[in-house]
Amino acid sequence: MRLLTLRLLGGTGNDSTTAVRQDGGTLTEIPGYSDVGALLQNPDWETTAKAANGVTHALDGADLAAVVPAPGKIICVGHNYRNHIKEMGREIPEHPTLFAKYTESLIGPNDDLALPQESDTVDWEAELAVIIGKKGRRIAEAEAGDHIAGYAVLNDISMRDYQFRTIQWLQGKTWEKSTPFGPALVTKDEFTAGPLMTSAVDGEIQQSTRVSDLVFTPAFLVSYISTIITLNPGDVIATGTPGGVGHAQDPKRYLQEGQVLVTTIEGLGQLANRVVKEA
Structure with a gap:
């Protein structure tokens, strides 16, 4: 599984990003998680990511943030x-x-x-x-x-x-x-x-x-x-x-x-x- 952090509407802050799952050329939003780092705080992050089936975006041309934008360390x-x-x-x-x-x-x-x-x-x-x-x-x-x-x-x-x-x-x-x-x-x-x-x-x-x-x-x-x-x-x-x-x-x-x-x-x-x- 491939997980990415997508910027929305050209924003750069955590309030304008979302964690997404990549399936080929499609990115599927993982609702409720602003980035991959936030998703990993959920002990069931893998199950949650696999189950996501909401809003999608094209990978081509996607504005990607650092995959974990704000690591603790x-x-x-x-x-x-x-x-x-x-x-x-x-x-x-x-x-x-x-x-x-x-x-x-x-x-x-x-x-x-x-x-x-x-x-x-x-x-x-x-x-x-x-x-x-x-x-x-x-x-x-x-x-x-x-x-x-x-x-x-x-x-x-x-x-x-x-x-x-x-x-x-x-x-x-x-x-x-x-x-x-x-x-x-x-x-x-x-x-x-x-x-x-x-x-x-x-x-x-x-x-x-x-x-x-x-x-x-x-x-x-x-x-x-x-x-x-x-x-x-x-x-x-x-x-x-x-x-x-x-x-x-x-x-x-x-x-x-x-x-x-x-x-x-x-x-x-x-x-x-x-x-x-x-x-």
């Missing part, structure tokens, strides 16, 4: 693909490297990506996002799948100059309107981690790695992070990026105004974001 993992660890000159970590993003950084799968006035080293980082569907603390790795609602595509856009000002990365990772996320939550029964993940700038492939190259798996990350803090429905774990980032190239490459960044994971979908100067 966005926890990101650094150095989690072997080829990226190598290109950045690091060692395979013993424990996950964690940092956070905030809701204001999220944009929809086809929204413009804002280049801030303060940074000219804006880099791409294709990532598999895990979306939590069931509350848990100290979740056993073997039981982690029961707490995962599904998966989506995310690009952890990074302002490298700000990221490396200090040994803490947060300030380079959560800029306003910088993180495309979606297009859909694909439930775990319809996705197996392992398909190809790519990012491309103006049609030129930059990253191309199978998701199975992860050092720390989604199940391990759910278990590890839930040891530290309770995971709630709608929380997001961004599982890290593979090799091919612009900062590691020679010469270094960064996003420029007018370019189009496309991020794809087989079986999950595609983000396509035009790069614009921040208003």
